[in-house]
Amino acid sequence: MKKPIIIGITGGTGSGKSTVAKEIYKSIPAEKIAVIEQDSYYKDQSHLSFEERTKTNYDHPNAFDTELLLKHLKMLMNGEAIDKPLYDFEIHTRKKETVRVEPRDIIILEGIMVLVEPEIRELLDIKLFVDTDADVRIVRRIQRDITERGRTIDSVIDQYINVVRPMHMQFIEPTKRYADIIIPEGGFNKVAIDIMIAKVRDIVSKREVIE
Numbered sequence: 001m002k003k004p005i006i007i008g009i010t011g012g013t014g015s016g017k018s019t020v021a022k023e024i025y026k027s028i029p030a031e032k033i034a035v036i037e038q039d040s041y042y043k044d045q046s047h048l049s050f051e052e053r054t055k056t057n058y059d060h061p062n063a064f065d066t067e068l069l070l071k072h073l074k075m076l077m078n079g080e081a082i083d084k085p086l087y088d089f090e091i092h093t094r095k096k097e098t099v100r101v102e103p104r105d106i107i108i109l110e111g112i113m114v115l116v117e118p119e120i121r122e123l124l125d126i127k128l129f130v131d132t133d134a135d136v137r138i139v140r141r142i143q144r145d146i147t148e149r150g151r152t153i154d155s156v157i158d159q160y161i162n163v164v165r166p167m168h169m170q171f172i173e174p175t176k177r178y179a180d181i182i183i184p185e186g187g188f189n190k191v192a193i194d195i196m197i198a199k200v201r202d203i204v205s206k207r208e209v210i211e
């Protein structure tokens with residue numbers, strides 16, 4: 001098998017990263033593409049109490065098990081399947097189950113810090129930064145964290161002001177400079193997504209001719 005093309009999609013929380021990833025995924029036959037969420041590689045915290053886990057800074061590079069993510073990316077590049085961890089945002093730690101991901105021609109790696117670590121960045125063939133204004137992102141985050149991640153409005157606002165925002169300015173915003181393409185307004189930017197889909201389809205069809 002040829003080395004897969006790895007597409008990194010980053011941007012702030014609520015920018016539309018997973019929506020962009022989903023749109024690209026849906027447009028390519030499932031046996032050709034896989035999505036890896038960096039969120040799945042938040043460190044396991046099952047040894048800590050729930051109270052202690054709520055104090056973790058989840059917007060710092062150290063919150064991620066980058067070693068395991070790198071190992072898994074390299075396995076996929078070598079044509080080996082991985083058992084991707086699953087993360088539970090309600091209890092701030094990994095689930096017991098994992099999910100098997102087979103090697104594919106196209107791997108999408110999506111997450112807030114995929115351009116932060118040089119070792120990960122170097123593995124990416126195409127780097128996208130989804131650029132959405134902070135006011136829009138916080139509104140989306142409030143809605144999502146309350147409905148899907150078991151949070152209260154006060155906890156989301158407190159975490160955003162004290163941790164998410166300053167960490168975004170320190171770690172995420174500066175990685176825009178590494179992006180090949182900056183997509184304004186995230187998930188429903190049809191023109192940008194169609195251009196990406198055309199590019200990915202082109203890569204897939206050229207591989208089919210070569211194989």
Ligand SMILES: Nc1ncnc2c1ncn2[C@@H]1O[C@H](COP(=O)(O)OP(=O)(O)O)[C@@H](O)[C@H]1O
Pocket residue numbers: 011012013014015016017018019020140144185186187188189
């Ligand atoms: N361009 C957009 N316009 C309106 N809503 C959007 C847009 N892009 C994404 N969303 C919505 O915003 C929320 C967060 O998007 P998501 O892709 O999960 O962000 P991220 O993965 O960057 O945190 C989702 O409910 C999604 O449907």
Ligand SMILES: Nc1ccn([C@@H]2O[C@H](COP(=O)(O)O)[C@@H](O)[C@H]2O)c(=O)n1
Pocket residue numbers: 012013014039042058059088089091092093111112164
């Ligand atoms: N236990 C956790 C783990 C992470 N977060 C927040 O998730 C954000 C990243 O995910 P997106 O889907 O929004 O990109 C990040 O900003 C962390 O603050 C959390 O709240 N709890």
